[in-house]
Amino acid sequence: MKRLFLLMFFLNILFAVNAQKYITKNGYIGFYSHTSMEDIKGDNNQVVGALDISTGELVFQALIKSFHFDRALMEEHFNENYMESDKIPKSVFKGKITNLSAVDFSKSGTYDITVEGDLTIHDVTNKISTKGTIEVVSGGINANSKFKIVPEDYKVTIPGVVRDKVDKTVEVTVTMKYTPMTTK
């Protein structure tokens, strides 16, 4: 009986901790760059992400090979020439909401947030800071952000022939629809 209580006690802690964590496996990260020839757009709908609402910690992981382009050739070049996805399969973001007190997770609504953290692309890590929103909805939390990065900061080298045609910055869009993490 004592053991049972102990077990229940620990299970309770487990659930209490997990209630603070929200996850998604169907998150979206896309990027867009305008060029004089044509626009470059890649979409990834298989991003995993977690948000801890007690600490404001955020983490995303995106597989490079899961970025999809309309043109098969563009997808091939992206993987083989620019991102070297066989060697470096993932991109990761680890960061924190810096104004967590501005968000009331118990009340539906949209809240402006600032996120700071480390973005790792192509094995190069840079500090980034961006604005975004947290949307508290019934049954979950949505997070949205849009920011710009410079591929050269991540040692993604664009060959001379196309360099002038590719915009120096790339716009990144993040859309996450989190649900509470459950342990079955």
Place this chain on the structure above:
Amino acid sequence: MKLYIKISLFVVLVVAVSGFLYALMLYNQKHTDTAKAKPDFVITSTVLQKEFEDNEKAASSKYINKILEVTGNILSVTPVDSAKTNISLNTGNNVSSVICTFPVLDHSKIKIGEEITLRGECSGFTQLFPGEPPLDVLINNCSKVPKR
């Protein structure tokens, strides 16, 4: 005009035109049609996820970039944009799954809990917390395989 000049001009022209056509063909190349492609591996979602969990290096070099025909029970159906749908397949271990993105999908015959067979390209796996579950295997460019 001398004959050899004519011939060389003709050769140059042929090379230029075929080069241009080849470049155009490459540029307009379509994605692999997984509905028609022959699978490299036929596997269940449970076995596939377990192989990645047991030895991610071996499974990565075996499956990534290959066309897989995967059978599993549908855990969830998530429309991700106006056309695309993600289907998660059960792997029997509660937290991990095989996540499959369909560019287009007819939802009328898709039911949670039912078995589905699909064909797609394996992109690898994601694991948010290294060494800890969940570890999800990702399949892209999926098409549904009709029941035989």
